[in-house]
Amino acid sequence: MGSMSPEKQWEVMIVGGGFGGMYLLNKLRKFGFDVHLYEAASTFGGTWYWNCYPGARVDSIVPTYQFSSDETWDQWEWSEAYPKREELEAYFQHVGKLWSLHSDATFNSRVVSAHWDMAQKMWTCEISNDQDNTTTIVKTRILLFCAGLAAVPYKPPFKGVDDFKGSIYHTSRWPREGVDLTGKRCAVIGTGATGVQVVQEVGPVASRLTVFQRTPNTALPMDQAALSREDNNKLKKEMPETIELAKATWAGFLYSWHDKCAMEDSPEEREKFYEELWKRGGFGFWVGNYKDTSFTQEAADAAYAFWRKKTAPLIKDPYKREKLCPEKAPNPFGTKRISLYRTYFDVFNLPTVDLIDVNENPIDEFTERGIKLQDGKEIELDVIIFATGFDTITGGLTHVDIRGIDPSFTLGEKWKKGCQTYLGMCSNGFPNFFWVYGPQSPGPFSIGPNCIEYQGDWLTDLLRDLRRDKITTIEATLEAEQKWREGILEAGDKGLFKYAKSWWFGANIPGKPRECYNYMMGMPQYRKTCGEVRKNGYEGFQLK
Known part of the structure; x- marks a missing residue:
């Protein structure tokens, strides 16, 4: 541990500077809350800061994948229907400047722990700044996590990884200065959404690309298109109708089942x-x-x-x-997250692109020169790329030392045998603690901003109501949490989703409970349910 900075205190503290954190920071400031945001990266952007691998782009079409507030899109123009990461990062800077958010945000600051203080009725948070090797203690009455679905990268523990003499990268921790892969012997492990995008970019430039596949990806054609100024103007004229349509559909798309x-x-x-x-x-x-269909x-x-x-x-x-x-x-x-492709399948027609089915011939170990397969064949490599995903949905919460009323266990330990939340935004035993776009919410089955803005509005209304009624603590009841979990599991058990090996059901992480982590009844029903909770005096919560 480095030097200790002076203690700070906020009424509301936000963790994460992506869509969720930015939206809540702007919203809460409008209503006079003393609020501050902490972000591990050096600027806003959330997942689009970290995922700077070759070919990274969003696979939700504009104009749905953006904030809905008029001022955020009025002077902004998209160059493509599915923008690249670089354009998304510029968009976050545009919004951060427009909303003047930087003055109330601290970057390069990673939340290490958050412990509830029963006596003070506040959260005590330890925040580490790895850049200047300092630690700050922050106290806050309300703690809001906006870490998103994909905050914690997952790397399978292959034998001999440290023996490899070449370069190893995980797609979500790609060097921001970029990596020149031209003429290199490369391997991509994983063929999920990220793997599809990386393979499209690396295949044509590598001297040899070996793709390690566990499950075939039923990817669909992206139908990418350049957007002119006229196209952008048309999108803007239609935005009011677009926003209302997105609110009415199951996942926030402009169409539904x-x-x-x-x-x-x-x-x-x-x-x-x-x-x-x-x-x-x-x-x-x-x-x-x-x-x-599913x-x-x-x-x-x-x-x-x-x-x-x-x-x-x-x-x-x-x-x-x-x-x-x-x-x-x-x-x-449709029971496993589908990806969109541009040239993915065409790349496999290149004579320099090989495909390994790890179900037939698993990776035995990493060697100094590359990867050795179970059949004894050694593939010599210069670069190995892990496109192996994340401890999705829960990881952004369970990988932080979060302790509530009972300090003997963390939130992650509470969820070891199964995820337990209420409304997909909070958990019993952890007062004044909420999150957006996380477990048991519609997040994994919705377009991000659509879900985030609704949850952000609901939480803002909640905090305003608590302030008005002089309520100091709010906590989900155990009964409400159990009922919510039962509803999530019951919906997840319907249909065919449970038969797929998907991160939606925790199947990508060894030892993670295999169960439904998503609210599957759609955004309109979710809005109705949360609205009724507020209308009924925050039914399912204990207020003090």
């Missing part, structure tokens, strides 16, 4: 409908599909068969074709 089940249509009608969705591009073939095997099989019919012809090599889009679906269609 079809009101029919797949087998209600004839095969010819289904084919016609699938073709229309495919031409639309983006997530339309997923979130705009028949309402039972709930009945027959509907899932029909969707997958159409996806395979469209995708298989893109891949020339028979072995790669069968591995990338096998005849039998790796998971029921």
Whole structure:
């Protein structure tokens, strides 16, 4: 530990400087709260600060992936329908300046611990600044975590990782100055959303690229498009209607599930409908599909068969074709996070791109020269890229030493046998502590800003009500938490989602409870439920 800075105190403390933290900081300041934000990075941006790997871009189309306040989009123009990370980072700087947020934010500051002080009815937080090796103690009455879904990178513990003499990078901790991979022998481990984007960029420039795949990605065509000034003006004129439509749909997209089940249509009608969705591009073939696509095997099989019919012809090599889009679906269609691609499948037609199915030939160990497979083959490499994802949904909370009323256990320890929250925003035993876009909320199944702004508005109203009524502490009851958990698990048990090995259900982290971590009833129902809680005097909370 370095030197200790003087103690600070705030009425409200925010952790995280992405969409959630920025929105809450701006909102709470408007209502006169003494609020301050702490962010581990050197500026605003959240996940888009850290994820600066080659090819990083958002796969939610504008104008839905942005703040909805008029002033934030009025003078801003997007260059593409699916912007690159660099453009998103510039957007966050634009909003930070517009809202004058920098004066109430401290960067390069990582929250190490947060402990509830029963006597003072405040949180005591230890904040580490690795840049100048100092530690600050901060006290706050209300603690709001806005760490997001993907705050903690996951690297599988392969044997011999430290023996490798080349370079190893995790995509979410990519050097901000960039890495020149031209002419290098590269490996990408993982084919999730990040893996798809990295492979597209690295494949054409590497002298050799080896992709290690566990599960084929049923990626859909992105349908990227450049946006002119006229396009931006049209988007702005339509923004009021766009915002209202996004609020009305299940996930915040500008479309939602079809009101029919797949087998209600004839095969010819289904084919016609699938073709229309495919031409639309983006997530339309997923979130705009028949309402039972991810709930009945027959509907899932029909969707997958159409996806395979469209995708298989893109891949020339028979072995790669069968591995990338096998005849039998790796998971029921739509039950694992789908990605969007631009050239992903085309890249595998390059003679310098190889594909390893780790189910057939697992990684045995890392060596000084590269990666050794179970069959004894050693692949010599210069660079190994981990596109292995995150301890998603819960990791941003459980990897911090957060202790509530009972200091003998952390929030992470409480959740070791299963996640327990109320409204997907708080947990019993941890008073005056809330989060946005986290576990048991619609976050993983919604466009980020759509969910974040609603939760941010609800929490702002909550804090205003507490202040007005002179309430000093608020805590979810155990009964309300148990009922919320039961509802989450019951909804997750419906349909086919439980059969997929997905981070939605914690399957990507060894030892993590395998259960539903998401509110799956959609944003409109979530808004209704949270609204009723407030209308009923914060039913499910204990107020003191």
